[in-house]
Amino acid sequence: MTLGKVIDEHRLVVCVGTGGVGKTTIAAAIAVGAALRGRHAMVLTIDPARQLARALGLAAFTGSGEQVAVEVWQDAHLNPTGSLAAAMLDQKGAWDAFIRRHAPSDSVRDAILGNPFYREMSTSFAGSTEYVAIEELCRLDESGQYDLIVLDTPPAGNAIDFLRAPARIDRLLDPEVANWLTSPYATIGRKAWRAATGGVRFVLRRLERATSAQTLREMSEFFRAFEGLFDDIARRSKRARALLGSSSTAFALITGPREDTRAETEALVRGMQDHGVQLGAIVVNRVHPFPGGHDLINAPLDEVLAEIPDRDVAGWLQRTYALACSISRAERKRLDTMQSKLRPGIGHAEIPELPHDTHSLNDLVVIADSLW
Amino acid sequence: MTRRALALALIATILRAVLHIVLGKGGVGKSTVAAAIALSAAKRGAQVLAIELSPPAGLARLLGVSPIAPGQAVEAHPGVWLSFFDGEAALAEYLLQTFGLRRLLNRVFAHPVYRAFASAAPGLKELMAIGKVRDEVRKRRLGGPLWDTVVVDAGASGHALQYLRMPQAAAGAFGGGLVRGQSVAIDTMLRDPDRTALHVVALPEEMPLAEAEEVIEVLRHELNMPVARLVINRCREIAPPGTRDLIAGLNNLGAADLDHKQVRQALHDAAVDALVWLDIQERGIAETERHVKMQATRLPLLQPEPFGLEQLGQLAMALEGN
Helix, strand or coil: CEHHHHHHCCCEEEEEECCCCCHHHHHHHHHHHHHHCCCEEEEEECCCCHHHHHHCCCCCCCCCCEECCHHHHHHCCCCCCCEEEEEECCHHHHHHHHHHHHCCCHHHHHHHHCCHHHHHHHHHCCCHHHHHHHHHHHHHHHHCCCCEEEEECCCCCCCHHHHHHHHHHHHHCCHHHHHHHHCCCCCCCCHHHHHHHHHHHHHHHHHHHHHCCCHHHHHHHHHHHHHHHHHHHHHHHHHHHHHHHCCCEEEEEEECCCHHHHHHHHHHHHHHHHCCCCEEEEEEEEECCCHHHCCCCCCCHHHHHHCCCCHHHHHHHHHHHHHHHHHHHHHHHHHHHHHHHCCCCCEEEEEECCCCCCCCHHHHHHHHHCCC | CCHHHHHHHHHHHHHHCCEEEEEECCCCCHHHHHHHHHHHHHHCCCCEEEEECCCCCHHHHHHCCCCCCCCCCEEEECCEEEEECCHHHHHHHHHHHHHCCHHHHHHHHHCHHHHHHHHHCCCHHHHHHHHHHHHHHHCEECCEECCCEEEEEEEEHHHHHHHHHHHHHHHHHCCCHHHHHHHHHHHHHHHCCCCEEEEEEECCCHHHHHHHHHHHHHHHHHCCCCCCEEEEEEECCCCCCCHHHHHHCHHHCCCCCHHHHHHHHHHHHHHHHHHHHHHHHHHHHHHHHHHHCCCEEEEECCCCCCCCHHHHHHHHHHHCCC
């Protein structure tokens, strides 16, 4: 099945993958291709390069999203029947906006926004970027402005983090944790919980003394202020899970053809299975096709090289060609093995490497065309 | 001294450092460079510890061993040991050392409030992990240090900078206490070019080079850490003069039968592709060298398979200036 077909059949495409494989570019190309085919697409990126903004004719990516202007399409001699918007995830801004939307009063809002624990959590808590990306996704989905949303996920070392994010935030913002922190002497129920409680308090206090930080106090102040928001968070979290698990959502794995990405990719596929997520498509980016299109076997290579008058050039040519072939051969073997392991019905695409970074809208169209 | 003698003297200085930290964008070959540094030190007779600051990944694959528990060192080759550190485990170990009380602590570690605290206390896990690296550098055996060389694969640049930044941040954030003292000591070690060498790895392509420049900028001006060297991995062989003209006329040379034509087409395509990448490579490296005011160490693009000890040895030679 082509990747294009998978995209045509879904409203939401989540691009996951390890770092350095060109995930953001592929996410953008998917949205460009869909816009050319009549969809009203939005691509939500995490950490886009300036070149990508330039390719889409945007001065910069913003948190709220920008439409790609008609003139930009025209300059590239393209005439989309749909439309394309692009946004960048502004992690801090998105969390703050979330607090502003849900805080029951101005004083609660200010207490949370000014809390050091909140500031730390909203910028660097593991899973925080992922969580707020999912939250933004829900918002874009609810806006009803787009019939396709493509989400680029954070360049985490381990892309499974993305799937774990809602559970992690749930755990952190667990009312039981809040209870424990806000009402120190209340009876909290479960026996095991109580047994550990004294120890936890002891260790955390000592750890605080060692670090002379005030994390514990900040945490309990944060949770006290946050109490009114717990129901909202729980509701959003449930909605996010429903959206990610919905049949209109497809997960696309973006990977590379090199050996070093293979192990990470396999771990990712296993992790997705463990989380009950069906893989919708695999895109292998930056594949090196054989020079001339084929692996030439028993070809008169030496004869042709002997005809070249300059021995230095002939030598360079021979080494360059041999290296290119050995790269293509190794990739082909690896990709064939990978493909044979895929369950039928998974979308599959290979994108040949472009000899430069994505500089123009037409570069994205070239990639998109190899997806459909 | 000649330029080459100067370069070799510089490399000799770099190699004398005990701690080598390798960082760079995802997919540029950090682990490969770290493994090559480790093997080259071992070849000179050093006892080497290679460390991954993540669950066993690239280094484990390249060296062909995989430690099971964090902190455990496994011998991969004569003189080269591999270990991995995990921030959360390092924090737990720190607490166990400080308090004892293993049974109580194991319950504490499973507690959601502890977990929330450990995740949220600013950079505590990163600090503990880099602290473990310092512990290894300081370990002694009879008559000398346990390790002559410690090589750290610090992971993708964003996260790697986090490890390097933490000691400074912690020294500032924690008013007093035990952690502050240790943070200052770690930071001093990281900033001392006689003890620590930072290797920034990039590929000869636009984006990885741009990111390497940014990383070097942050290291030098924000963290005040000297960069020992910029390593450009997977460099292509420079084409001899006259290549372009020859390639342009290649299809008109020699026999006209299909087989020969096909070969010429394939050679032509391979050469044109390589020349485009060479342009990007040479322009990019020259520009980056100018921006960061240092000469890059080039590592050759090698056959992807087999990739093993022999290939790592070739890269080690290139790192040593041979």
